[in-house]
Amino acid sequence: MSRTESVQAAGGGSTAPVLSPSELVGLSLGTRVVTYDETDAILYALAVGAAAEDTDYTYERGLRVLPTFALPLGLWTADAASAAGAFVPAEALHGAQYLSLRSPLPAAGQLSISGSIAAVWDTGRSALIDVLAECEEFSAIYSIILPGKGGFGGERKPRRTPVVAETDMDVTTEFDTNPSQAALYRLTGDRHAIHIDPVAARAAGFDRPILHGLCTLGVAAREVASASDRRPDELRELSARFVSPVKPGDRLATTCRTSAADAxxxxxxxVSVVERNVLADCFATFVR
Structure with a gap:
């Protein structure tokens, strides 16, 4: 089974009755073997803005795989959670993303990825479902917001904020997304119509198709690595909250402050567009 077929096999809509929070925690979503090759890894790198001359990530000879490629590989778990009755897609938002790398992704291979509902949190106004994708190489949490579904007496999700020295300087980089960026990124597996179809985008309340949040995050991870004087493949941990949408063609300004840490x-x-934040409460860790 190819990587794209594996992602699509989860389906795009909920086919089971929506479950209560108490029924969701610990729910298994199964295990899938996800296969990809060098072409998939290179396509992903180009889709998140790598240039042709970034040959570490765009040339099969000595190919390094961007760590954020793990996110589309594990995305089937969110679709599987919906199909299992965790939420109705039309009533849900991708609120935040977390990624932890245990080892570098191989240039090509088969990953046995297991999915589960790790937690359900109560913000008061909304419910927050943490969908976990996990394998030997990485773990990823897709945090799904259900507006208006809070107030059920659950716990509020704690925030983790790494310490960065106040004496360190802010560095800002800019990246111009391409008008065709969403059309390219959807080939990595997320074929949702709002990223390509103007009619579907307008029906969802947007004036035109929007960029995938995980594409914005993939771009940001590369920009933060550059600003931190690290290679993108040295990323080991990444966290971000999605605040507002990006349109293909927007200029992304990434402002970061980096401190030295153990090893x-x-x-x-x-990350902002003009004066509007699009990613907030973000952090990344890198190893040497």
Whole structure:
């Protein structure tokens, strides 16, 4: 089974009755073997803005795989959670993303990825479902917001904020997304119509198709690595909250502050378009 077929096999809609929070925690979503090759890894790198001359990530000879490629590989778990009755897609938002790398992703291979509902949190106004994708190489949490579904007496999710020295300087980089960026990124597996179809985008309340949040995050991870004087493949941990949408063609400004840490560095960052934040409460850690 190819990587794209594995992602699509989860389906795009909920086919089971929506479950209560108490029924969701610990729910297994199964295990899938996800296969990819060098072409998939290179396509992903190009889709998140790598240039042709970034041959560490765009040339099969000595190919390094961007760590954030793990996110589309594990995305089937969110679709599987919906199909199992965790939420109705039309009533849900991708609120935040977390990624932890245990080892570098191989240039090509088969990953046995297991999915589960790790936790359900109560913000008061909304419910927050943490969908976990896990394998030997990485773990990822897709945090799904259900507006208006809070107030059930659950716990509020704690925030983790790494310490970055106040004496360190802020560094800002800019990246111009391509008008065709969403059309390219959707080939990595997320074929949702709002990223390509103007009619679907307008029905969802947007004036035109929007960029995938995970694409914005993939771009930001590369920009933060550059600002922190690290290679993108040295990323070991990444966390971000999705605040507002990006349109293909927007200019992304990534502002980060980096401190040295044991055997690496940690960066806190925010991504904005003009004066509007699109990613907030972000951090990344890198190893040497």
């Amino acid at each position: 690496g560095s940690v960066a806190k960052f925010v």
